[in-house]
Amino acid sequence: MISLWQAHVSFAMILFLVLPSFGLNKAWRLALLIALLAASFIPLDGLTLAAYLRSHIDDLxxxxxxxxxxxxxxxLDVLPPxxxxxxxxxxxxxxxxxxxxxxxxxxxxxxxxxxxxxxxxxxxxxxxxxxxxxxxxxxxxxxxxxxxxxxxxxxxxxxxxxxxxxxxxxxxxxxxxxxxxxxxxxxxxxxxxxxxxxxxxxx
Known part of the structure; x- marks a missing residue:
């Protein structure tokens, strides 16, 4: 169970860090991170997107x-540069x-x-x-x-x-x-x- 949740969190954070900020403010960036976490549960060929990514990179x-x-x-501007x-x-x-x-x-x-x-x-x-x-x-x-x-x-x-x-x-x-x-x-x-x-x- 922990590995599955780790896969979903990893999927969301990796994409959030790779994608550009698009000039979004703090609230919209947080919404983007939450949306990416939700997207990690989308099924693809019988696997969620998070599980599909995990099959390539394994558990981090x-x-x-x-x-x-x-x-x-x-x-998210919670921590300093x-x-x-x-x-x-x-x-x-x-x-x-x-x-x-x-x-x-x-x-x-x-x-x-x-x-x-x-x-x-x-x-x-x-x-x-x-x-x-x-x-x-x-x-x-x-x-x-x-x-x-x-x-x-x-x-x-x-x-x-x-x-x-x-x-x-x-x-x-x-x-x-x-x-x-x-x-x-x-x-x-x-x-x-x-x-x-x-x-x-x-x-």
Whole structure:
């Protein structure tokens, strides 16, 4: 039951974040989010739209749900605009994805996914990481990691592997692409700052 509701909520939040705002005010944006949640129950070939999407992306990690919820609250103007701490979130979960998924694809002899079934060392590491991020006042990362850990302890997902609460391919891919775009923008600005003094000298 929880997985089904998670699929409907994920469907609504993903589309809400992907679609443009269309210049709508706060009330109409909230109405759009509710309408997308209602649309997730529309049947298609015997499956609801949410279940159809779930068949392609599987159940998302708890961290992804928290991250998307944060994005939705920002678009609804409930939370302030993103600050610099978001980059740490991108780096953290991109690093998790790069550690986990190449190994699961057979590109490494190590198998970090197996640690998720007996996750005491992993739980301790994540707890220390959460404390460090709390010290750095990165509230988003703290809430994401703490929510994933509490959900794992409560066993709210069908999976018994801690990794499935921490990271999923969609979140990992998003963080990697977002970091690549940030690095490209930084490199472009750096090149422009190098070119501007040269242009002034030529004049």
């Amino acid at each position: 990690a708890i961290t992804s749900l928290v991250f998307m919820m944060w994005g939705c609250l920002r678009r 993103a600050q610099h701490g978001q980059t740490r979130v991108l780096i953290l979960f991109a690093a998790m994805a790069l550690v986990l998924y190449p190994a699961t694809l057979g590109l490494s002899d190590l198998d970090p996914y197996r640690l998720g079934y007996s996750p005491r060392p992993l739980l301790i590491f994540v707890a220390l990481l959460t404390l460090g991020l709390f010290y750095l006042r990165n509230g988003l990362a703290v809430v994401m990691l703490a929510s994933a850990t509490l959900a794992f302890v409560a066993g709210i997902k069908p999976s018994h592997n801690y990794w499935d609460y921490l990271i999923d391919p969609l979140l990992g891919l998003y963080c990697c692409l977002a970091l690549l775009m940030l690095a490209t923008r930084w490199a472009y600005r750096w090149l422009m700052t190098l070119r501007s003094p040269m242009a002034n000298k030529s004049v």
